[in-house]
Amino acid sequence: MKKLIIANWKCNPEKIKEGEKILRLLKNLTESKNQIVFCPPTIFLSHFLASFGSDFVFGVQNCYFEEKGAYTGEISPKMIEDVGAKYVIVGHSERRNIFDENDDQINKKLIKILETTKLTPILCIGENGEERANEKTFSVLGMQLNNCLNKIPKDKIKRIVIAYEPVWAIGTGIYATEDKISEAKLSIVKLLCDIYNEEIAKKVRIIYGGSVNPENIDMIVNKANMDGVLVGGSSLKPKEFSIIANT
Numbered sequence: 623m624k625k626l627i628i629a630n631w632k633c634n635p636e637k638i639k640e641g642e643k644i645l646r647l648l649k650n651l652t653e654s655k656n657q658i659v660f661c662p663p664t665i666f667l668s669h670f671l672a673s674f675g676s677d678f679v680f681g682v683q684n685c686y687f688e689e690k691g692a693y694t695g696e697i698s699p700k701m702i703e704d705v706g707a708k709y710v711i712v713g714h715s716e717r718r719n720i721f722d723e724n725d726d727q728i729n730k731k732l733i734k735i736l737e738t739t740k741l742t743p744i745l746c747i748g749e750n751g752e753e754r755a756n757e758k759t760f761s762v763l764g765m766q767l768n769n770c771l772n773k774i775p776k777d778k779i780k781r782i783v784i785a786y787e788p789v790w791a792i793g794t795g796i797y798a799t800e801d802k803i804s805e806a807k808l809s810i811v812k813l814l815c816d817i818y819n820e821e822i823a824k825k826v827r828i829i830y831g832g833s834v835n836p837e838n839i840d841m842i843v844n845k846a847n848m849d850g851v852l853v854g855g856s857s858l859k860p861k862e863f864s865i866i867a868n869t
């Protein structure tokens with residue numbers, strides 16, 4: 623199966639022109655054997671789709687859990703699908719920590735995405751530094767998965783991509799070692815076996831995020847055998863992202 627390489631641009635760059643420059647410099651990736659997805663700021667999305675929609679696949683970094691109505695400032699999964707995006711990141715730790723998103727809201731978002739669109743949701747889970755230090759990693763992953771996947775039926779779970787993103791590794795330059803990534807993957811697979819069954823657990827793609835760079839990409843996808851990566855900082859640097867995406 624193709625490896626999934628997601629570029630999460632977060633609230634960057636400041637100008638459409640800068641984003642266009644990055645995408646132009648990455649045109650070589652249209653030949654990549656991996657599945658590359660760019661998640662720019664949603665406000666730039668239509669612009670990039672018009673210029674690069676035939677070259678690249680795009681996604682967004684968040685959505686709301688209602689289809690339409692009086693929800694000032696929000697964007698629904700159907701709207702995201704309507705402009706031409708294919709992926710949506712849900713439950714990123716920056717959304718959880720800065721914007722107080724909780725598992726219940728994330729669960730509602732996943733349900734709405736799966737029920738009303740064909741978008742692929744990328745569900746982010748992961749422990750913070752304190753939880754890791756207190757050996758709570760696996761219980762945190764269990765709690766997040768159980769809560770976020772609540773009432774998501776067997777026939778829909780395979781559409782979700784799970785991103786294991788230890789919070790202490792995001793934007794810090796300190797990435798999880800092969801052992802830590804493999805252990806986390808195993809625990810996610812076991813949890814999926816408990817919630818669903820083994821056959822389903824094997825089919826769900828599990829990717830890693832947190833200080834992915836050209837030096838550690840081989841370890842993550844080939845040694846720890848992850849199905850892909852979610853890349854923040856390095857995805858805005860065309861040279862670095864090109865190496866990551868061509869691995």
Ligand code: PGA
Nearest residue numbers: 792793831832833854855
């Ligand atoms: P980073 O971000 O690659 O800059 O650590 C990853 C993420 O936030 O998904």
